[in-house]
Amino acid sequence: PLTFNYENAEIIGQNLSLPQWIQVLTARIKGLKSVMQDNDFNPDGSSGTPGLCSDTQADFRSILSYGVQEPRKFSDSITEMLVVCATTVHRVGLKTSPNELCPRVPLMAWNTCAFTIQAIENILQEEDKPLFGSLQNRQTAGLKAIVQFAASQRLRSAQAVIQRHFADLMGVLLPTMSRKNTPSVLEVDFFHLLVGLVLSIPSLYQEEGVDLQPSSISSAFNNLYIFHLVTMAHILQVLLTSTDFPAVGDGEETEEARAAAELYTTVSQLTGRSVPDLSGSAVAQRVKMGIEPFLRCAALFFNCLTGVNPSEELFNTPVMSQGQMETLYSYLALPVNVFQLFQDYRDSISPLLHRWCRSPAIITALQGKGQMIRYPRRRNRLIDLPEDYSVLLNKACHFQCPKSTDDERKHPTLCLVCGEMLCSQSSCCLSQLDGEDVGACTAHTATCGAGVGLFLRIRECEIVLMASKTRGSMYAAPYLDDYGETDHHLGRGNPLHLCPDRYRKLNQLWQQHCILEEIARIQEVVNVMFAFEWQLV
Ligand SMILES: [Zn+2]
Ligand SMILES: [Zn+2]
Known part of the structure; x- marks a missing residue:
């Protein structure tokens, strides 16, 4: 578990809002030779997005001022095992010859970690088991080891490689970091993106000649903002790909329904497609169902990464009842009304929503060309067999x-x-x-x-x-x-x-x-x- 100075956390929290965090991050990335050398950044990435780059007070080293520490060192034998493991995952996963210097080695480790968590979440859901405490001790230990193994990739790969991966992954969310071939929000698996971003961001703290990583407090803010941004992008993804909204009447107008309706209207206007008239509660219900597997995976991931235990409720009850969802939201530091994120972060998220919805890939996809993945993904199962x-x-x-x-x-x-x-x-x-x-x-x-x-x-x-x-x-x-x-x-x-x-x-x-x-x-x-x-x- 992390050691945490709450007083410091509060002071940093007051100074490091999401817009400020984005600025600090952008300033850092722009100064990194490893990322900027190719210079194939989207030409219109930074222009035309007001609210993202204006009045920049952040410079290349601002990121360090929120707290740094020395990374932990592994013994030689552990380092050796980590290399063997990572090279094997890379070789088997990509069916390629062994090459420990391939830049895809850390990516494969992160993807293996993400996929394993998704497979476990899938099994627990299928068997109607509680999210936590259902696995055998041996399995829980294995899962923790995979997450820590994936996290350690940052330490054993070249920092330039990891920084480059971070910028590439972040490009999906922030137009200032997108490149020509950056995928649109419809084309990515956001849980894989979350894992990659969280595990690679510490590499930005590397200084020439000094190994540094974010302090626990800096890490906590990094993870929080990454998670909130990814969650909002995933909500948009669910909203854009869903066609099967539940038939619920207007009923009681809740805060959540109002916020969901507002988002639905904004997104419809931005994409310019004609959409059915839906009640806010129908939108809210559909989106929450769509993001649930992502949130459950995120909870498993952060639990293995930080060692912060969730409350008892997530250990006991199998089905995701209303109260359960609230416990899960609170463990993940999400507001009970998840649509409130779009209001809390309005200044940062409005220009981003604009960019995400107007991307050419999305416009093509929404015209019905190509296959769209819907969320929650259909669970794979064997075909039905006849009784006789x-x-x-x-x-x-x-x-x-x-x-x-x-x-x-x-x-x-x-x-x-x-x-x-x-x-x-x-x-x-x-x-x-x-x-x-x-x-x-x-x-x-x-x-x-x-x-x-x-x-x-x-x-x-x-x-x-x-x-x-x-x-x-x-x-x-x-x-x-x-x-x-x-x-x-x-x-x-x-x-x-x-x-x-x-x-x-x-x-x-x-x-x-x-x-x-x-x-x-x-x-x-x-x-x-x-x-x-x-x-x-
Ligand atoms: Zn077949
Ligand atoms: Zn035959």
Whole structure:
């Protein structure tokens, strides 16, 4: 946990408002050789945005005056492990050759951290478990280690690289730092952006010849402003991409509904599109639903990063009730009415909203060109299976191999991820993958599940788990007869019915990235006497 001098914090808080913070940051970045050398900053980035760069009193070193400290040092052996770990994440993640000096090494570590948190949040939500205290101790320790590992990237990479990443990430939010290819607010995952910004900002404090990082108080303000800015941008993202607003009447006009309605009107005017007339409470309800996964991830992240514990309530109740949300908001230092952010920061946020909404990429996207991601993201799950197995057998009877018309008996196999029927283990549907002959399932898995796949072989009534070209195993199908028995290869021939519990377990295995683990476990149990050519499945 951080040591904190509250008296100092208050004094700094009075002097470091959001506009001031943006100025200080901008002045620092503009003075950094590492960031400015390419000079491909958006030509109209700084002009035409009043309120952002006017009356600058901040200079290159202003940022240091809010408090600095020496960074902590790691022992040689820990440093070595951090390098090994980071290079592996980079090599495996990008399928590239090992190179510890690649500028993408720290980015990959931050993204791995963000993705892991999102996957965990997803699992907890799916299983209706409380946000905190649900993981086993081993898992909690692992999560903390990943966050600290990602945070340490700043110390072991060249500071110039990290500074450059920070400026690039910040460019999404602040036009003064945007470049020609900076993505619009519709194109980024804001939780990944949050993690990257929070973990890279300390690099701005580096002075020539002196290793410095922000003091705890400076860090707290940095994190607060980054988090508030990212949250506002994410709210806009949800607002722009949502079409399914709940049907709620005007009802009681709350402060929140009024603020939401005001934002909705402003954004509609800025984007210039015709939008349905909506009540403020409908907008508020929709936006709050959309940003919830982001906020839950942010709470997990800050908890692992700072060690500040949330209140008991977030440990106990699984579903996000109204009271729960309020506790979460308060842990994250957000106002209970989250739309109030736009009013509290009006001077800073108005010009930003203007820029975000008027970006050419957004205008194109809002005209319906290209795919838009909606929030909350739909949770991935396996396809629905029919209750009665004979429905599948019927489908298999009518199955026609797309590539051949011979009379040979085929093995119709259903991809449980997307529902496509494939012609498995058959020479007609062999194809090439990385210069090797592979069967239809292996080829499909490469595009459908990045190498991980679950299939139902219909005539054999068994599941195939696949994790790579050479790793796979059989698994009992989630269908049982009236005696509660599975019917491998349909030898018994009794009517079969879907067992929801077994299918849920499969779904969990897949959602929690445990297919590979399960295959390893099965292979350990089943003593494999001959090598099965999984790639031909
Ligand atoms: Zn598929
Ligand atoms: Zn075929």
